[in-house]
Amino acid sequence: MAGLMSRTSAVVKAWISKLLDRAEDPSVTLDYSYEKQREQLQNVKRGVADVVTAKKRLELQAQKLEQDVVKLDGQAREALGAGREDLARAALERKTLAQQQLQGLDQQAADLEAQQEKLVAAEKRLATKVEAFRSQKEVIKAQYSAAEAQVRIGEAATGIGEEMADTGLAIDRARDKTEQMQARAAAVEELTAAGTLEDLTSTDTQLDRELAQLSASKQVDDELARLKGELGAGEPQKELEG
Amino acid sequence: MIVRLMGEGQFRVDDALIERLNELDDGAEAALEAEDEIELDKRLDEMWRLVQESGDRLPDADLTPSEAVIPPSDLTLEETRRLMEAEGFIPDIPGE
Numbered sequence: 001m002a003g004l005m006s007r008t009s010a011v012v013k014a015w016i017s018k019l020l021d022r023a024e025d026p027s028v029t030l031d032y033s034y035e036k037q038r039e040q041l042q043n044v045k046r047g048v049a050d051v052v053t054a055k056k057r058l059e060l061q062a063q064k065l066e067q068d069v070v071k072l073d074g075q076a077r078e079a080l081g082a083g084r085e086d087l088a089r090a091a092l093e094r095k096t097l098a099q100q101q102l103q104g105l106d107q108q109a110a111d112l113e114a115q116q117e118k119l120v121a122a123e124k125r126l127a128t129k130v131e132a133f134r135s136q137k138e139v140i141k142a143q144y145s146a147a148e149a150q151v152r153i154g155e156a157a158t159g160i161g162e163e164m165a166d167t168g169l170a171i172d173r174a175r176d177k178t179e180q181m182q183a184r185a186a187a188v189e190e191l192t193a194a195g196t197l198e199d200l201t202s203t204d205t206q207l208d209r210e211l212a213q214l215s216a217s218k219q220v221d222d223e224l225a226r227l228k229g230e231l232g233a234g235e236p237q238k239e240l241e242g
Numbered sequence: 243m244i245v246r247l248m249g250e251g252q253f254r255v256d257d258a259l260i261e262r263l264n265e266l267d268d269g270a271e272a273a274l275e276a277e278d279e280i281e282l283d284k285r286l287d288e289m290w291r292l293v294q295e296s297g298d299r300l301p302d303a304d305l306t307p308s309e310a311v312i313p314p315s316d317l318t319l320e321e322t323r324r325l326m327e328a329e330g331f332i333p334d335i336p337g338e
Contacts, residue, residue, distance in 0.1 A: 003267035004274065004286075005310035007326050008248065012311050118249055125251060125302045132303035159305035166249050 016161030026149035030137040033157050037130045040164055041123075047171040048116075048123050054178040055112055061185045062105055068192035069098050080227050088227065092220045094191050101188040108181045115174045122167045129160045244300065245293055246308035253297030263289055263310075274326070279319045286315035 072095040079087035133156055140149050140156075243260055246252045255263070270285035289312050300306065313325055 003264065003271045004322075004326070005245070005263065005267050005312055007271075008311040008313050009246075009308065011325060011327075012246075013307075122249060128302035129305060132305055136305065155307055156305040158307040162246055162252075162308060162311070166246075170249050 012162055012165045013158070015165050016158055026144075026146050026153055027141050029150070029153055030141060033153065034130075034134055034137060037133060037160055037164075041126055041130050044123055044126060044164070044167050044171065047167075047175075048119050051112075051116060051119065051171065051174040051178060054175075054182075055109075055116060058105075058109065058112075058178065058181050058185060061189070062102065062109065065098065065102055065105075065185065065188045065192060068188075069095055069102065072098065072192060076223075077227055077231070080224075080231055085224070089220060089224060092223045092227075096219050096223075098188050098191045101184055101191070105181060105184050105188070108177060108184065112174060112177045112181065115170065115177060119167070119170045119174055122163065122170055126160070126163045126167055129163055133157075133160055243310070244306055244308045245297065246311045247290055247293055248311055248313050250290075250294075250314075251302075252300040252304065252306070252308055253293050254300060255293060255297040259292060259296050262292060263312075266292075274319070274322060277319055282319065282322065283315040286313065290315065 072091050076088040076091035076095065079085075079091060136156055137153075140152050144152060243255055243257070244252055245255050245263070266285050266289050270282055270289070273279075273281035273285060293312065313322055317325065
């Protein structure tokens with residue numbers, strides 16, 4: 001059986017042949033092919049721009065979530081100051097979960113950054129190839145017989161088609177990655193948005209069940225002890241806000 | 243012979259390297275069939291490394307088609323399998 005290199009090559013070539021309809025007259029094929037390449041280059045540019053925009057939005061969202069984590073810490077402090085250890089614990093549990101999710105988000109953001117760099121480089125290669133095709137097609141029209149021209153057009157178009165297949169795959173993967181990140185960010189948002197402490201006692205969602213599981217965790221105990229220590233060391237007691 | 247590193251570009255490689263790539267490629271395919279992602283990634287990484295080190299990068303404006311295409315190692319096992327299937331994993335170029 002053929003190895004991965006030739007199988008992948010065959011898949012790419014099959015994809016390209018679907019892409020390129022060839023006319024009988026080489027000069028028609030040439031102009032049509034070039035027109036189509038330019039169209040698809042525009043689509044690729046749009047695809048890359050979409051990924052870049054989505055990534056920027058996610059970065060802003062992550063920044064806001066970091067602030068929410070700080071806010072939850074503040075709420076825990078206030079709750080403890082008001083003698084409500086149960087609420088302080090709940091806020092710290094949310095904070096811990098949110099922090100864990102944010103770490104995952106950071107990793108995904110780094111992956112996406114790497115993919116985006118490759119995507120931009122691939123778009124540039126594709127643009128260069130389309131431009132090279134434009135100048136070659138005039139040479140082919142002027143210098144070759146119809147039969148020879150067909151062969152050369154086929155080759156050049158295949159060369160470009162490979163780059164398009166690469167770029168298409170890269171855009172698709174970057175989109176998947178962005179969607180995963182959006183889902184994760186939404187999960188953190190749900191956690192921190194529900195951080196208004198009065199809600200904590202009244203709902204019994206999936207989230208609350210997860211929180212209940214977490215409530216015995218050592219990290220929360222440690223944080224609670226830390227806060228108690230800080231407050232015990234001289235901060236005045238105050239009423240819980242809101 | 244011209245080899246494409248998928249997502250990275252094209253390289254011209256000599257016969258000696260092709261022989262080595264073919265050996266690694268056989269192992270990569272066996273790993274894919276055995277669903278051994280660690281071994282598959284190891285093989286693909288090695289193939290990429292060899293091509294990048296010993297191959298000559300083709301200029302971006304070169305329109306020569308590749309004779310072999312090497313997938314990247316950061317695909318999952320499932321993604322690599324889909325890439326190999328006839329219906330393909332390569333999406334259409336995104337439209338409007």
